[in-house]
Amino acid sequence: MAGLEVKSVTKVFGAVRTADSLSLVVEPGEIVAVFGPSGGGKTVLLRMIAGMFEPDEGDILVGGRSIVGALPERRGIGMAFQNFALFPHMTARDNIASGLRAKGRADATSRVQAISRLLKIEHVLGHMPRELSNGQKQRTALARALIGNPDVLLLDDPLRNVDAKLRYEMRLELPSLLRRGTAAVLYVTQDYREAMAIADRIAVLVGGRLEQIASPEEIYLSPASVAVARLFGDPTINLAEMMPFTEHGTLFAVISGARVPLGMADALPADRPYWLGVRPEDLGISFSAGEDAMPARVLAITPMHEKAVLLLRFEDGKEWLAALRPDALNVAAGDAVFVRFAQEAVQLFDRETGLRISLSHRRQAA
């Protein structure tokens, strides 16, 4: 039986559809990241599940039982808030134990010990929240959410307010920590890397609508729409508007002066506008011209972590980004170069709807 089931939930605030017919299933023990730009409705979805708002339409089920209209304290939900929301007048120990005491658990003390050992906050249990570092606050809030073994665990961007080092640590620790129990975990984040590191599946929420729910790999390799493709990847995907045409049974597109083959003629209807997307790391840079290469000038080179990002300008004025390994780099700013990409790296989206045009069909045809 599904841990958490959200069924065509809609919520309207004024004229804004903050949640537009959202449907989502989270199995027990599964972590689903809800990812999207701010204002996309992530927090509202979480708050409807937690019972701070009621949905206008649709149903929310926990363990097969509807919780719409139930009081928050009866929903069997644990939640960690972005701003921690610790009780400032209680010690860390009392914060963590607050849920157990409400249920009259006799083993409260030993369970607080166990969970705080797991989260490495045993030594600060006697401290008040204001005496804790942000990292300790965040662990205390997590302990408070985890301790009751809730059926559903909601994490509202819990790593937002902690420093970079701790965020990396927690990204490594969290998945195993969250999978200890059988909770269905919904993890809200604005960071696509965090979503990909922690979640089994990612639900992409844009403008109150679920654009795609899929595994991290699938979302990255075959995003359901231009909007999703733009959200995943740093630097973001390069896009070009194009109108393919057929020549000798093969489909071509002209992009910034290059003739790019797209596959067999029957792969997709020609003479319609499409978005062509190529990830920056799939671009190749060389000094050899060719019919399939886009002539460009390197405007700037930015070193970024393990790669260098090149800003390229084509002859038609369009600008793309390329990400290269620094050691493979033998160009300098101002160089005239030629840009190529493999046919397999191309992602196509309908110009009108923004929806993905399946590539598998094309590969089969080719």
Add this chain to the structure above:
Amino acid sequence: MEHESLAGRIFRGVALTLILVFFMFPIAWILLMSFQTNEQILRIPPRLLFEPTLANYEALISGQLHTAAGNLEITFMHNLWNSLVLSSGAVALALLLGVPAAYAFARFKFRLGETIAFTLLSFRFAPPLLVLLPLSLYYQELGLNDTYFGIIWVYQLIALPLILWIVRGYFEDISPDIEHAYRLAGHSWREAFTRIAVPLAGPGIAAAGLLSFIFCWNNFVFALILASADKQPVTVGALAFVTASGIQYGQIAAAIVLSVTPTLLLALYAQRYLVEGLSLGAVKG
């Protein structure tokens, strides 16, 4: 902190002293007067050195005033008791009504909410005399004239808006997520109110309570019109010292000292709590 120049420090010291003297002098003078007889007070020029007497306090506490025109009964101690009953009663009632109302105004948006809140505040704008005449007529009809409850009720015009607006601000400063977290931990909204919202707004509630206590204590005109001698607080009772044989400055001074002392002690006690509370509010958890 940067070191300030010697001149700056001297200037600040002098300025502080001047301000202190300006504000403290009347209080100090009253304190001195309360230990002098009427003759000593009215002596020209006044002297700082005198033989202190406790006669004023004795007269107040015993309730017997000996004047040239004969013995006079004074009910000062009873007035003091009335002040205490009326002010604490009014504050207790206002807290009972105002704190939940402030919470409602802070947390829930409802129709006419702002209007109601502002109407309650507007009671503070209206001059008391404006409402006193109709009120005294109502009170006669209702039989509330000259009752403790009647005056406590009318004191709500003073205490309730203060408590409502101050405490509302404190409730609004508490992140609703803290209460949400408490509810998700398995507590009812009533528990979230009493164990999270009220303790966290504690300093604000204390400040509002203290302030409205002082305002009630200092009120003169409501009690003057709506209460007879039996129920009058010190502010009205002090009128008794304007006697046929003259104004009893010494007793008035002693009465002022006695009537200021409770609020002063209360403020000093609460100050500790207020500072602690304010530092708690500064660090959001």
